[in-house]
Amino acid sequence: MSEETGAPSERTTLKRGANRAVYASDDVKAVLDAGYVAHVGVSTAQGIIVLPMAYGRTEDTLYLHGSAANAMLRAGSDTDICVTVTLVDGLVVARSAFHNSMNYRSVVVRGHARKVTEDVEILDALKIITDHVADNWDSRREATDKELKATLVIALPLTEASAKIRDGGPVDDEADLGGPEWAGVIPLTESWGEPIPIDDLVEGTPVPQPLLDLQD
Amino acid sequence: MSEETGAPSERTTLKRGANRAVYASDDVKAVLDAGYVAHVGVSTAQGIIVLPMAYGRTEDTLYLHGSAANAMLRAGSDTDICVTVTLVDGLVVARSAFHNSMNYRSVVVRGHARKVTEDVEILDALKIITDHVADNWDSRREATDKELKATLVIALPLTEASAKIRDGGPVDDEADLGGPEWAGVIPLTESWGEPIPIDDLVEGTPVPQPLLDLQD
Known part of the structure; x- marks a missing residue:
């Protein structure tokens, strides 16, 4: 019903700082590809902060970008962070509220954030982040040098990433099975609507x- | 286009530890009510961790509950945490990818987590969390003492909570307005499906x- 895949959860067993790329598991990649926003946790002088950020991935690296990134990394250009992406798939209603749950897919990535400084990697990362939800980098006007310089991109290795997926019905105590309460799942789905063009669109622009x- | 409401973002201006309840703003309450899962960040001996958890709220308190809660609070029963709830409402496509964005509603709550220890408050909090997405506490079988004792509930004051909401179209540079690229918003909506009953449901249970x- 619930399964965890990827890197071991006992963080201390991992060789931190080992300079070896580990490809993310298929579950990790599938959840990251399905999500839209990452919740990024970082420790600051004012305490922990968790902020939503746009993201994208390669086979071994998660790229982050957001207006918030700058403030979050003010404490230093390299910091330990935790990036979590969650999709809620349904409300799980058990006979006992104690066993109520959610169906969800979630990925947790922990590691050392690296500020991307090379122009080539910044450009690559921005294309990856822009194309994460839907490919549209190539249909935008070309990025200017000024824009690239104003952009903060953070890279996080997918070395220490794990996926957790819960699906299926409620798991009640045996004594409650066949009880008088309704039990089951209410599925939750997301859907993209029709594109809404901006006012000043040149007529006929596809x-x-x-x-x-x-929308498919 | 983007607005922030609630407590000031300059955390240090807040009187931390002041024993005074501040009611959350309407925006904070509306976003918390619309969300399903909170991303909770906490500092552990192994670094920062951000995990999804179920939640509910009163006028001045956020309650959290999840199987993960126990591990997260292992470092101590009272800890500074950050709780973030985000709803994504659309993909904002600008002429320049640099100005691409998301439409979203987000709330960030920071503060000192308190482990709830009184039976009465635990019971109240569990009802609040259970009823957060849809009222169903009263239609479950009654909670047992054993279940209540096995439950970890965390309370966080809504004193230091702020909402950020972005909506509307892309905001491109003036030079790009009326350009040849398509620009606009692709809205994202969530919808609940028909309830799926569990296999052993007593026939006719509504x-x-x-x-x-x-589903409305």
């Missing part, structure tokens, strides 16, 4: 196909 | 009305 494809 | 009402 919506890029990947943005239309979101 | 679905509680609040669970049916989710």
Whole structure:
């Protein structure tokens, strides 16, 4: 009903700082690909802060970008962070509220954040983040040097990433099975609507196909 | 286009530890009520961890509960935490990828987590958390003492809570307005499906009305 995959949860067993890329598991990649926003936790002089940020991934690296990133990394350009992506798939209603739950898919990535400084990697990362939800980097106007310089991109290795997925019905105590209460699951789904063009759109400008494809 | 409400973001200006309840702003309450899962960040001996947890709220308190809670609070029963709830409402596509964004509603609550120890408050909090998505506490079988003792509930004051909401279209540089690229918003919506009963349901058991009402 609930399974965990990827790196071991006992963090101390991991060789931190070992310079070896570990490809993320299929579950980790699938959940990251399905999500839209990452919740990024970082320790600051004012305490822990968790903020939503846009993201994208390669086979071994998670890239983050957001207006919040700058403030979050003010404490230093390299910091330990935790990045969590969660999709809620349903409300699980058991006979006992104690066993109520959610169906969900979640990935937790922990590690040492690296500020991306090379122009080539910044450009690559921005394309990856922009194309994460739907490919649209190629249909935008070309990025300027000024924009690239104003952009903070953070890289996090997917070495220490694990996925947790819960699905299926409620798991009640044996004594409650067949009881008089209703029990089951209310599924939750997300759907993309029709693109809404901006007011000053040049008449006849087509919506890029990947943005239309979101509705499938 | 983007607005922030609630407590000031300059955390150090807040009187921490002041024993005075501050009611959360309407925006904070509305976003908390609309969300399903909170991302809870806490500092542990093994570093920062951010985990998804179920939650509920009163006028001045956020209650958290989850199987993960125990491990997260192992470092001590009272800890500074950060709780963030985010709803994604759309993909904002600008002429320049640099100005791409998301429409979203987000609440960040920071503060000192308190382990709830009184039976009466634990029971109240569990009802609040259980009823957060849809009222169903009253249609479950009564909680046992054993269940209450096995439950870890955390309370966080809503004193230091702020909401951030972005909506509307992309905000491009003036030079890009009227450009040849498509620009606009792809809205994202969530919807609850039809309740799926568990296999051993007694025939004819009705679905509680609040669970049916989710589909409205």
